Amino acid sequence: MPVESTTPARPDAPRLVRAPDPGEEPASGELFEVCDLSVYYGSFRAVRDVNLRIPERCITAFIGPSGCGKTTILRCFNRMNDLVETARVEGRILYHGVDLYDPAVNPVEVRRRIGMVFQKPNPFPKSIYDNVAYGPKVAGLKGDMDEMVERSLRRAALWEEVKDRLKASAMGLSGGQQQRLCIARALAVDPEVVLMDEPCSALDPIATGRIEDLMEEIKTSYTIIIVTHNMQQAARVSDQCAFFTTEVNETSDTRTGILVEFDGTEKMFSTPSDERTENYVTGRFG
Amino acid sequence: MAAVAPHPRTAELVRARLEQGKLDVAGTLFRWLLVGTLALSVGVLAVLLIDVVTGGWGVLSSRLVDFLTSADRTSAEEAGVFQGLRGTFWIGVFTVVLAFPVGIGAAIYLEEYAPRSRFTRIIDINIRNLAGVPSVVYGILGLAIFVKTLASLPDWLGGGPLTGGRTVMSGGIIIAILVLPIVIITSAEAIRAVPDSIREAGFGVGATRWEVVRSHVLPYALPGILTGTVLALARALGEAAPLILVGAVQGRLGGGPGSLVDLGQLQERFTAMPIMITNWSGEFAEGFQDELAPAAIVVLLVFVFLANGTAILLRNRYAKRR
Numbered sequence: 001m002p003v004e005s006t007t008p009a010r011p012d013a014p015r016l017v018r019a020p021d022p023g024e025e026p027a028s029g030e031l032f033e034v035c036d037l038s039v040y041y042g043s044f045r046a047v048r049d050v051n052l053r054i055p056e057r058c059i060t061a062f063i064g065p066s067g068c069g070k071t072t073i074l075r076c077f078n079r080m081n082d083l084v085e086t087a088r089v090e091g092r093i094l095y096h097g098v099d100l101y102d103p104a105v106n107p108v109e110v111r112r113r114i115g116m117v118f119q120k121p122n123p124f125p126k127s128i129y130d131n132v133a134y135g136p137k138v139a140g141l142k143g144d145m146d147e148m149v150e151r152s153l154r155r156a157a158l159w160e161e162v163k164d165r166l167k168a169s170a171m172g173l174s175g176g177q178q179q180r181l182c183i184a185r186a187l188a189v190d191p192e193v194v195l196m197d198e199p200c201s202a203l204d205p206i207a208t209g210r211i212e213d214l215m216e217e218i219k220t221s222y223t224i225i226i227v228t229h230n231m232q233q234a235a236r237v238s239d240q241c242a243f244f245t246t247e248v249n250e251t252s253d254t255r256t257g258i259l260v261e262f263d264g265t266e267k268m269f270s271t272p273s274d275e276r277t278e279n280y281v282t283g284r285f286g
Numbered sequence: 287m288a289a290v291a292p293h294p295r296t297a298e299l300v301r302a303r304l305e306q307g308k309l310d311v312a313g314t315l316f317r318w319l320l321v322g323t324l325a326l327s328v329g330v331l332a333v334l335l336i337d338v339v340t341g342g343w344g345v346l347s348s349r350l351v352d353f354l355t356s357a358d359r360t361s362a363e364e365a366g367v368f369q370g371l372r373g374t375f376w377i378g379v380f381t382v383v384l385a386f387p388v389g390i391g392a393a394i395y396l397e398e399y400a401p402r403s404r405f406t407r408i409i410d411i412n413i414r415n416l417a418g419v420p421s422v423v424y425g426i427l428g429l430a431i432f433v434k435t436l437a438s439l440p441d442w443l444g445g446g447p448l449t450g451g452r453t454v455m456s457g458g459i460i461i462a463i464l465v466l467p468i469v470i471i472t473s474a475e476a477i478r479a480v481p482d483s484i485r486e487a488g489f490g491v492g493a494t495r496w497e498v499v500r501s502h503v504l505p506y507a508l509p510g511i512l513t514g515t516v517l518a519l520a521r522a523l524g525e526a527a528p529l530i531l532v533g534a535v536q537g538r539l540g541g542g543p544g545s546l547v548d549l550g551q552l553q554e555r556f557t558a559m560p561i562m563i564t565n566w567s568g569e570f571a572e573g574f575q576d577e578l579a580p581a582a583i584v585v586l587l588v589f590v591f592l593a594n595g596t597a598i599l600l601r602n603r604y605a606k607r608r
Contacts, residue, residue, distance in 0.1 A: 185487075186490070
């Protein structure tokens with residue numbers, strides 16, 4: 001059953017500046033501001049000196065060769081790196097002007113606002129219903145849970161396929177369905193941001209297409225940051241694009257990720273200002 | 287594209303190549319060696335079982351209920367295993383009530399909360415070593431702490447009896463401590479086997495660590511934890527050495543017949559199935575060594591199987607829910 005895309009045609013220019021929504025504080029259009037971010041695993045510096053401004057309600061893609069720290073950076077946005085004991089973060093990530101790494105910030109609250117979809121579909125080994133309902137339950141959200149589950153599954157374009165077997169185990173779904181379930185699960189807590197770490201790398205092209213359509217649809221309500229190895233995917237779905245690469249350290253033989261260029265996707269893929277970006281997007285390297 | 291018939295000579299050569307080395311001598315030998323080890327293990331077990339069942343069959347078939355409910359007596363026709371069953375039952379209760387929650391709790395802390403430091407590694411290694419300490423050593427510990435020191439409450443707490451000395455309470459506690467390391471190790475391994483992706487999924491939707499442990503890690507690890515606790519319980523029910531040191535006595539002296547669940551007996555002298563089996567095996571009077579002891583062994587085995595069966599049923603129920 002193909003998903004009919006109701007998304008309006010994408011504007012030609014990347015939407016770096018957006019009109020603020022009525023009732024909200026006059027936003028600069030920037031949701032995140034990353035300042036001099038470096039991430040260490042033990043004494044190894046995985047990424048250094050990243051500076052980025054990520055606007056709201058559009059899709060930002062992180063691209064670059066393996067080991068350049070895309071995923072590491074992504075996992076800083078919802079403090080997922082806290083779970084890696086040796087990981088240490090320097091610099092700041094401002095979210096609505098609040099530093100996510102301020103000691104007073106509760107990482108659990110961060111993750112309720114900034115959801116995540118992982119590389120490998122990882123539904124809980126429970127029923128489809130319970131997978132979606134779990135987030136709202138732990139967040140203490142009140143209201144009609146059945147309706148909330150249906151709404152989330154509809155937004156993830158999975159409802160029609162699973163509405164008759166909500167009590168069945170999520171492990172019986174196909175890979176693509178599982179990943180859409182994970183997206184539904186992330187959307188169920190009504191986050192402002194959805195982080196996606198190579199969400200299609202374990203899926204076939206048809207399932208990938210459905211998830212890309214889905215991203216186009218939900219970006220009107222959510223800010224999406226996606227890490228992808230697939231440059232066509234980045235070109236298809238993203239509004240702006242950050243290219244990372246690695247540099248070899250002179251003293252040790254380790255590699256550290258750096259941000260090379262960050263710009264509108266069209267520009268990144270047509271007339272990038274850095275030669276390394278051009279080499280990468282034209283397939284001459286990586 | 288037309289199919290090309292292979293040259294007959296080619297087919298012959300290929301056939302010769304493909305058919306060589308069909309007889310794998312080393313592989314076949316190895317396979318039968320493995321079959322032999324399995325047969326040996328099963329065979330020994332079968333001989334043991336047949337031996338005790340045939341030995342005890344007379345008693346079990348003629349007076350099973352009487353044998354289970356009677357106290358130990360000097361006459362082989364009247365003696366039963368009631369006190370032993372009662373002692374072993376209570377030791378099982380102490381293991382389930384003390385060793386399981388404490389052990390599983392310690393395992394959860396070690397795996398889910400404790401930082402991976404040198405300190406936790408030392409604790410981990412020590413727990414593994416504790417699991418290998420001979421059980422007699424635990425008996426000495428029990429004698430010193432639970433029989434002597436904690437026999438009664440200190441004066442400033444009123445001075446009433448606590449363990450009461452050489453009682454089933456002392457024995458039960460020391461057996462629970464004996465199997466505690468096994469419970470910790472097996473539970474920790476079950477928890478470690480829970481994939482990180484499940485934890486990440488939980489944290490990713492904004493669950494706290496406690497919520498992730500309760501709703502995702504523990505349900506996933508539960509079948510493994512139950513397997514470990516089954517082993518621990520079987521070990522607990524079969525231990526004799528520490529009980530001898532904390533003063534388990536011959537059945538004839540081990541309290542009155544009484545009821546199985548009367549809590550007052552926790553502070554009385556006790557015996558247990560392994561102790562009764564040991565004692566009867568050394569008894570020279572007619573009927574004890576060759577009939578009563580095997581019958582008691584069968585009863586203990588059935589008791590252990592029942593306990594294990596319950597845990598396996600529980601495990602399968604949880605494993606299915608996954």
